[in-house]
């Protein structure tokens with residue numbers, strides 16, 4: 001299978017890490033396009049893949065093509081490559097807001113389309129991707145696509161109406177988690193811990209907590225209660241987080257995220 005990326009920025013590189021490490025494709029069978037010579041040089045040297053400035057060349061040579069440019073460039077890129085895309089190629093969209101119906105309309109013909117929402121933890125093999133596809137994609141082809149996405153972490157098929165929710169709960173959420181880690185580290189620094197050590201402690205606590213949710217199957221509230229000793233330190237912190245509206249801030253932020261995705 002020949003895999004192509006139109007655009008080689010943050011998300012393409014995060015996905016490439018998992019795909020090449022797990023030998024889903026040989027590096028010689030991956031082609032990526034980038035606008036600047038510096039980006040092409042970087043992708044060539046880091047991954048050993050083929051690089052080009054020519055989107056049409058990449059579209060022609062790839063069996064599976066990931067559109068890894070920002071949503072505002074989707075229309076321009078699709079119009080540029082659509083004549084190079086035949087009924088056998090699989091197009092993977094990773095942009096928020098670009099529905100299967102919109103993508104079909106841009107191509108102006110029957111094309112195999114997969115719409116998914118990955119996230120940057122793909123870079124370390126811990127990505128989470130929500131996926132759906134149009135009727136042109138067969139079950140066997142979808143299995144091949146899932147193999148690509150699962151090389152970057154986990155992937156789940158879901159109805160298209162939930163992709164906007166995936167944008168918020170896993171596509172964008174690494175940013176909120178990084179903010180949380182940064183804030184915890186800032187507090188630890190304020191109380192005297194060296195900064196590098198503070199990031200290690202905060203990040204490992206988040207990693208371990210996430211693993212507990214996934215591996216114990218216990219309700220997050222029960223896991224929280226297990227940390228809160230009566231009259232202890234944690235419940236004091238929980239009291240202040242509730243007072244400052246932490247849950248409400250997260251919920252409102254995520255609702256704004258979903259709304260923005262639906263408008264794109």
Ligand SMILES: NC(=O)C1=CN([C@@H]2O[C@H](COP(=O)(O)OP(=O)(O)OC[C@H]3O[C@@H](n4cnc5c(N)ncnc54)[C@H](O)[C@@H]3O)[C@@H](O)[C@H]2O)C=CC1
Nearest residue numbers: 007008009010011012068069070071073094095118119120
């Ligand atoms: N960064 C993230 O955490 C996530 C991003 N996405 C989606 O992935 C897509 C890519 O996002 P990022 O990698 O973050 O953006 P980015 O800006 O890091 O990378 C996009 C790359 O495309 C290149 N590009 C722009 N126009 C081009 C053209 N006409 N032909 C070829 N290359 C072109 C840019 O020079 C840039 O290197 C977006 O649609 C974004 O919404 C989805 C999930 C998570």
Ligand SMILES: O=C(O)[C@@H]1CCC=N1
Nearest residue numbers: 095096167171172173
């Ligand atoms: O911020 C964005 O628009 C993209 C989509 C999900 C993560 N980054």
